[in-house]
Amino acid sequence: MSRTKIGILTVAGLAIVAMVACRGGRQAGRPSASVESLMKARGLNEADVVAALKTYTPTGKPDEYYMFASGGHSGQVLVIGVPSMRILKYIAVFTPEPWQGYGFDDETKRILADGSPKGKALTWGDSHHPALSQTNGDYDGQFLFINDKANARVAVISLKDFNTSQIVRSDLIQQDHGASAVTPNTEYVIESSQFATPLGNTYAKLDNYEQQYRGAVIFWSFDRDKGRINKEKSFAVEVPPYSQDLASSGKLASDGWVFINSFNTEEATGGTREGKPAIESGASQSDMDYMHVINWRKAAEVAASGKAKPIKDLRVIPMQTAIDEGILYFIPEPKSPHGVDVTPDGKEICVSGKLDTHETIYSFEKIKGLIDAKTFAGKDRYGVPILPFQQSIRGQVEMGLGPLHTQFDGKGYGYTTLFIESKVARWSLSDLKVIDKIPVHYNVGHLSIPGSDTEHPDGKYLVALDKWSIDRFMPVGPLLPQNLQLIDITGEKMQLLYDLPIGLGEPHYAQMIRADLVKPWAFYKPVGINPVTHDKDPFAVTSEKEARMERRGDGVHVYMTAIRSHYVPDQIVVKQGDTVHIHLTNLEQTKDATHGFAIDSYNINLSLEPGKTNNVTFVADRPGVFPFYCTEFCSALHLEMAGYLLVEPKGGTESSAAVR
């Protein structure tokens, strides 16, 4: 393009000459080409132009929705703006992350330690299904829950500061996939085990699978006021050693119930080297597995009544008790079931079978009728009553190859991903017919529509979470990004708007919430807030005058301040072997005035957002001179925001007072 050519942009009969002007902080540049020549130069077609204009979000303009996507085995949660499809934050959850100081300060080290089994420090997780907290069946914008499939854990994230505040685990189960889901008022966060193990992590041979291996569904009790899961008030329900999977909470008509699918009623455990089938084929023999229908409100009453038995650290309702008390029922579901999703009115439950070509639509009214009338088709081998399949369903949707998950737009349509076809199908909830399909690229797993699991979905956008990207982006070596595709679902036909590569992590599921429902803090106030308790930190200092060093019984305490662009104190002299406690408060009360604090060689980096107090404890076991400095570019003299840690060697010739 020529440097001197002044373009004229003519749009829909409207001639516009863009002016060079600065309006409200936005620079309106002089276009150097017409739209037509731009389209030609960049190979854009008409649909591309529409897509560009539906997604491009100019500097300073906010997005319409937050998308919270799990990071998969990166162990994090991604916060993405929609429709611009820009990643606004990676929230560190199960994996230490130094930019946020997560896992490097005392506060977050404790969160990770509390979430690790005794004697094992876990430094990663496989985050799968985020769940936004709900009030009366709609998102309230207060909390986000996310599970770790690899180690059967659930984390709590506060949407005040977008930080992880708790990780809970139990010794009961070893692995989950079907978490997190919440009940309509976030009374419980639901976690179901996937691969069965002996409950309580005892040892038992695989030969004893049927006798000694079990699954469990944990109902984690959430204390909204404290923003924490209360383990003592939580309980579990023992279930057969089938692979329990995703859960979907009943609402309105089906309030008080939860629906969990499963696979592997075959109880395959592999044995590929011994000539037995791999689990992939061993678990795919039966035409039907069982949807687990659980009356969670009844289960909570039974647990409270003392009929639950403690196994390790959790109260568990034994399977037989669950059967006797009318808590647990099964319904057949075809074939290799995966997704289970309750419709916004709570009346129907939609199940996808990976190896079936249909979506099966269960009617809660029918299910409830069958349960009330005790109309069962039999019992499974563990004695769980089985409801008759045909009498439980309203019908089936002829869907296509590899249906996985379904979301709802609140306008009468369901949307189901087809992994094998690499498509998303739109279908009518009223007549159970597919009316549109759109190709995605490629191998789509979950999909997300704002509020799909609430009473009021907000069907403007759909995001397809594609597992393979293959040829969609520039090559970056053998490990390829995932592809999150934004699709406009307001029109008669679905329109692909944007491909977002995910270059860190493998998102499994995402939830979207309208932007105005989330009201995060701009900074911590007043000065001295602990980032986990959200109260004043006991070690906070609120002015440079209070900054000091004290030698006490448990080591050297450094009460330290940070403000542009220096620390007080900035010279710390200790003796080799000293335990050092640094209590560092960022005195700033300006948005974005974050400071960092790194100590060379000591593997320490803190992130000090404005007003935050952070604590870090370490043993000064390495003698020498160690610069420390601010790791966040805070001002023109940021590079000079530094100091020295001097560790006097044991038995050295130095004799100055250790703490000056």
Added chain:
Amino acid sequence: MSRTKIGILTVAGLAIVAMVACRGGRQAGRPSASVESLMKARGLNEADVVAALKTYTPTGKPDEYYMFASGGHSGQVLVIGVPSMRILKYIAVFTPEPWQGYGFDDETKRILADGSPKGKALTWGDSHHPALSQTNGDYDGQFLFINDKANARVAVISLKDFNTSQIVRSDLIQQDHGASAVTPNTEYVIESSQFATPLGNTYAKLDNYEQQYRGAVIFWSFDRDKGRINKEKSFAVEVPPYSQDLASSGKLASDGWVFINSFNTEEATGGTREGKPAIESGASQSDMDYMHVINWRKAAEVAASGKAKPIKDLRVIPMQTAIDEGILYFIPEPKSPHGVDVTPDGKEICVSGKLDTHETIYSFEKIKGLIDAKTFAGKDRYGVPILPFQQSIRGQVEMGLGPLHTQFDGKGYGYTTLFIESKVARWSLSDLKVIDKIPVHYNVGHLSIPGSDTEHPDGKYLVALDKWSIDRFMPVGPLLPQNLQLIDITGEKMQLLYDLPIGLGEPHYAQMIRADLVKPWAFYKPVGINPVTHDKDPFAVTSEKEARMERRGDGVHVYMTAIRSHYVPDQIVVKQGDTVHIHLTNLEQTKDATHGFAIDSYNINLSLEPGKTNNVTFVADRPGVFPFYCTEFCSALHLEMAGYLLVEPKGGTESSAAVR
């Protein structure tokens, strides 16, 4: 927008009705609105439309450039497509990252251990300045180097697989900022210390700063064939305890020389609690600091001649030897110098002083003339000859407030960031006058233009790396993203095109390279490639028939395969206390057919790209039943790709053979 309205898109007099059609995998949706109504609905102005069309990159279309940006204290490197500004990959470098398996398999654990000081495991770094490898002064697309400021380290990344293959450190220095830079044929990677310490990390009081503290510039010798830095062939030059900063290599006219700026000739060390000035003010007293002019080719000869002395693990040319041999010279540079950048023709060196309003343009011809004539203005307190300032420069550019860094477009212009003004200035190299300024948002640090540090810059785009974003994006709590702004520099006026939030990490500097110059592998071939050596792994198996378990003196060896969607073997039974070596090969030779391998509770996750062999060793110290499974969604039956690790308890009643 109405579901039924069919829009007509009229652009520059050209009426287009978009058709619903699938062409080459791209879905051309039916636009549901005209451009005019889209602009109105989304509040876009004319410049926004141009920006959208200059950046929007439809599905399947590649970008024009790779941008490699440091991740700051996230310890990673970001790979970003330009102009779409999408993050294609986070390359794990200094920080363990489980999605990539980095720091979780034996191979990458060793990289991190080799890069850690003895007895200290470092699990983060502060990555600052990426440097692409060069051949004859231009990017060759083979390697990327990146430093860790916090711990004075340099990493090597292979652009075959976009993976870190080496981290080097020395006991000589404690902290670097001015790295990485390369010489024109990548003979050396240059790293200069920032905060002075006693060389070799001995202890010395701050009172003895002038006598015992020193800086050093390390020249890491790079072996291109092996793709590794060779520590034995590397050397350092001792320099005064001023804070050495960024380096820029001479080229063409100035080939064989390197230019390094510095600050803190005042030798301030803080003392805020003792009533002394913080370093920020203590180091900002003098009007001039010293640019270090180093003849690296001469230094290499001197090091090879045996005149360097070993300090800990590196050969060091003593400061006096560097002076005597004509290796080290100083030139005054105003005030609080920060950026130093050699022009593409190698004739001039451009220096920004943070507290000066000018950019100072040094002439290498003049510098060389002064050195040859031994025309010095004196010596600094350590005896280093000082060249006269006025006789060294061609002139100064009246720039504005807070100039930091400069890049070149190859068309006669320099571009300098102004931190305090939050602007980028375009200025003419011929008449040293600013001709355009563009506001950025906010507090810009570095900027990047493709090839700026080569002989042939490619000045189409400029990216401003803004440190604060404040109000540019939706709020995500107290810790805000950074903002990377893409600017079109082809026109008469610079035009802002795109704001990219960085939600993980704080990029400091980035280099951009034309996409066709990088040729990464699609997968590892043939099957069984070790990801670090890029040769066949000694433990690789290439078919399921070779899969086996062997008990040997050093523990149980499991030779394992992965292919959609099962492992062989998938049942591993060991005894508590056994050391287990898993040698896992992904048999796939299909692009994107990556498998994972996670073991519950054992903190293990591997990423197995197609054809890769990975090894992981652990002690089975925890008895019980531990499911393992594939963490990468690989097929419709991915969820069933799993198996069991059984760890028989010590002294338990189980008596079956440990290895079946």
